[in-house]
Amino acid sequence: MLSSAPRLRAILLRMAQSVPVVVGVVVISFLLTRALPGDPAVYFAGVTADAESIEQTRVAMGLDRPLLQQFFSYVGDLLQGDLGQSLSSGRSVAEDLAKRLPASLELTLTALLLAIAIAVPLGVLAATRPGTSVDHLCRVIVTAGVSLPTFFTGILLIYIFYYLLGIAPSPLGRLDFIYLDPDHVTGFYLIDAALMGDWETWRGAAKQLILPASTLALFTLAPVARMTRAAMLTALSSDFIRTARAAGLSNPTILYRYAFRNALLPVVTTLGMVFSFALGANVLVEKVFAWPGIGSYAVEALVVSDYAAVQGFVLAMALLFVALNLVIDLLYTAIDPRIGFSSR
Amino acid sequence: MTEISQHPVAKPRGNFDHILYVLRGNPVTLIAFGMFALLIFSAVFGPALVPYDPLATNATNALQPPSAAHWFGTDNVGRDVFSRVIVATRLDLSISVAAVALSFVVGSILGCIAGYWGGWLDIILNRFLDTIMAFPLFVLAMGIVAALGNTIENIIYATAIINMPFYARLVRAEVNIRRDAGFARAAKLAGNSDLRVLAFHIFPNALPPMMVQVSLNLGWAILNAAGLSFIGLGVSPPTAEWGIMVAEGANFIVSGEWWLAVFPGLWLMIAVFTFNLLGDGLRDIVDPRKRT
Numbered sequence: 099m100l101s102s103a104p105r106l107r108a109i110l111l112r113m114a115q116s117v118p119v120v121v122g123v124v125v126i127s128f129l130l131t132r133a134l135p136g137d138p139a140v141y142f143a144g145v146t147a148d149a150e151s152i153e154q155t156r157v158a159m160g161l162d163r164p165l166l167q168q169f170f171s172y173v174g175d176l177l178q179g180d181l182g183q184s185l186s187s188g189r190s191v192a193e194d195l196a197k198r199l200p201a202s203l204e205l206t207l208t209a210l211l212l213a214i215a216i217a218v219p220l221g222v223l224a225a226t227r228p229g230t231s232v233d234h235l236c237r238v239i240v241t242a243g244v245s246l247p248t249f250f251t252g253i254l255l256i257y258i259f260y261y262l263l264g265i266a267p268s269p270l271g272r273l274d275f276i277y278l279d280p281d282h283v284t285g286f287y288l289i290d291a292a293l294m295g296d297w298e299t300w301r302g303a304a305k306q307l308i309l310p311a312s313t314l315a316l317f318t319l320a321p322v323a324r325m326t327r328a329a330m331l332t333a334l335s336s337d338f339i340r341t342a343r344a345a346g347l348s349n350p351t352i353l354y355r356y357a358f359r360n361a362l363l364p365v366v367t368t369l370g371m372v373f374s375f376a377l378g379a380n381v382l383v384e385k386v387f388a389w390p391g392i393g394s395y396a397v398e399a400l401v402v403s404d405y406a407a408v409q410g411f412v413l414a415m416a417l418l419f420v421a422l423n424l425v426i427d428l429l430y431t432a433i434d435p436r437i438g439f440s441s442r
Numbered sequence: 443m444t445e446i447s448q449h450p451v452a453k454p455r456g457n458f459d460h461i462l463y464v465l466r467g468n469p470v471t472l473i474a475f476g477m478f479a480l481l482i483f484s485a486v487f488g489p490a491l492v493p494y495d496p497l498a499t500n501a502t503n504a505l506q507p508p509s510a511a512h513w514f515g516t517d518n519v520g521r522d523v524f525s526r527v528i529v530a531t532r533l534d535l536s537i538s539v540a541a542v543a544l545s546f547v548v549g550s551i552l553g554c555i556a557g558y559w560g561g562w563l564d565i566i567l568n569r570f571l572d573t574i575m576a577f578p579l580f581v582l583a584m585g586i587v588a589a590l591g592n593t594i595e596n597i598i599y600a601t602a603i604i605n606m607p608f609y610a611r612l613v614r615a616e617v618n619i620r621r622d623a624g625f626a627r628a629a630k631l632a633g634n635s636d637l638r639v640l641a642f643h644i645f646p647n648a649l650p651p652m653m654v655q656v657s658l659n660l661g662w663a664i665l666n667a668a669g670l671s672f673i674g675l676g677v678s679p680p681t682a683e684w685g686i687m688v689a690e691g692a693n694f695i696v697s698g699e700w701w702l703a704v705f706p707g708l709w710l711m712i713a714v715f716t717f718n719l720l721g722d723g724l725r726d727i728v729d730p731r732k733r734t
Contacts, residue, residue, distance in 0.1 A: 122573030130589040241722070245715035247665055249672045250688055250707035257695050257704075268696070378580025382669055386692065396581075397673045400588055412585035416577045423576075 182406030191410035200285025202391030209314030221326025243320030252386035329361035471723030494522035538663035541601035549609025557617030616648035661717030
């Protein structure tokens with residue numbers, strides 16, 4: 099038996115566990131599309147359709163067949179990456195989503211990095227100095243942060259930094275029209291512009307990004323800070339820290355090598371939940387800042403009842419979230435040497 | 443777990459004293475209770491007390507900044523923002539209370555069944571809840587409203603569905619650990635049916651943590667409903683509702699008319715903040731150990 103085998107088994111087991119969830123997600127998104135009250139053919143035919151074109155759509159989409167048969171053809175389409183046609187753009191939904199996904203990911207990931215960069219040190223400081231002003235600040239931010247409606251924070255930031263102070267660019271999309279879009283490599287403007295060495299464009303893109311990313315970060319900061327603080331408090335009050343202190347280890351060593359590494363595990367778990375919040379809040383932030391991501395795509399589609407586009411978006415988001423949770427759990431396996439030897 | 447409902451007769455003063463003690467140590471909770479009373483007051487009496495008709499337009503008086511006559515200013519068609527913000531309290535609170543009540547009832551029933559009888563029912567329920575939780579919840583709510591149709595009732599259903607797993611999980615855990623407890627067995631031996639033991643002996647123990655969840659959830663449900671109407675789902679103009687008012691006001695923020703969006707947004711924030719504080723406070727009363 100290889101020494102790495104138990105961990106490999108744990109990883110494979112964890113990957114297998116996400117299979118039923120993916121199946122469930124597909125079933126629910128199928129039910130949302132087909133089996134609810136209301137006639138999907140009417141939706142898919144669009145708002146201008148008459149009775150005849152609705153009937154045509156029904157037959158063309160196979161909506162006259164039994165439900166189970168419809169489900170299998172739906173899954174068949176999905177396996178080929180076919181999410182249906184968007185009525186408003188005229189292209190396939192999968193194509194539209196793929197084109198707009200990098201914008202959303204760039205925004206969400208920047209916001210998460212920003213939130214972690216602020217929240218983790220804040221949580222650690224609050225835990226090491228309970229009852230001080232840092233601790234109170236942490237408490238206030240944590241409670242206020244989850245109470246802030248993201249769309250409202252965004253509008254407030256626009257008012258302050260664009261209208262009053264005039265230091266932010268107009269909140270319209272990813273790049274001001276005076277710049278050319280960087281060549282498409284990753285779809286992340288910051289990375290693409292850096293790869294081209296075009297720092298002027300990089301600065302322009304960063305300027306556009308900073309407000310929406312801050313808005314999203316303010317929202318995601320709270321749960322991360324709260325979890326970091328709680329996890330650090332638990333770790334600091336445990337026996338191995340007392341032992342380490344008794345053995346005369348220096349304070350920074352105890353804090354970072356002993357307590358922080360142990361506190362990291364619950365924090366990483368929270369990140370999965372935080373990412374779910376962020377993906378939802380993303381929709382609102384993109385609407386406020388006219389950010390051309392998949393969130394604003396779904397909102398535009400909702401307005402014109404472009405049904406296939408909305409359902410494609412919901413499914414894509416769910417699959418993205420399942421994949422991310424899988425990655426986080428695998429990361430967990432990498433951080434925590436105990437996992438893989440237990441019965442998990 | 444403090445089993446408050448188990449012996450209310452034995453220590454009636456004890457619980458009350460404990461609540462007073464916790465409140466004294468945490469005046470913020472007291473403030474939260476006060477803010478909560480204010481919200482309920484404006485939801486119940488607001489529409490009767492506001493100075494202007496929230497729907498009455500007055501084109502000659504459009505986009506006025508806050509003044510003595512119009513405390514929160516007027517919007518682009520001359521409606522009084524203050525009246526609209528106060529009147530909207532009733533709609534926003536009703537949506538979230540209805541949604542949370544619905545998820546409370548459905549979640550409790552499902553959680554009780556899964557926790558008490560276990561077996562394949564439990565497995566199926568857990569798989570089902572996992573699947574709901576696998577969606578980013580706001581996105582799922584969007585999908586549900588889009589599929590069911592764009593009405594206020596469907597906003598309520600969507601919000602209830604995405605909140606339901608939290609209740610079902612909580613009840614399932616609370617019921618499951620007491621399924622074979624001494625008092626449950628005694629009640630069963632005394633001739634009570636399974637259903638009676640479950641409903642009157644085991645389930646009440648889950649109520650204190652449920653109350654905390656309800657309070658935290660109410661804030662979240664308001665945010666969710668306002669977010670949905672912000673992107674144009676559910677409530678349609680000219681109805682006064684915080685989310686849609688912020689959305690309408692957003693068009694004027696870049697030209698400096700801040701009061702259109704800021705006041706409804708502020709009220710929304712205050713409402714959510716109140717419920718979050720209340721939830722934290724209740725948690726301190728119910729279970730001091732979970733305080734973070």
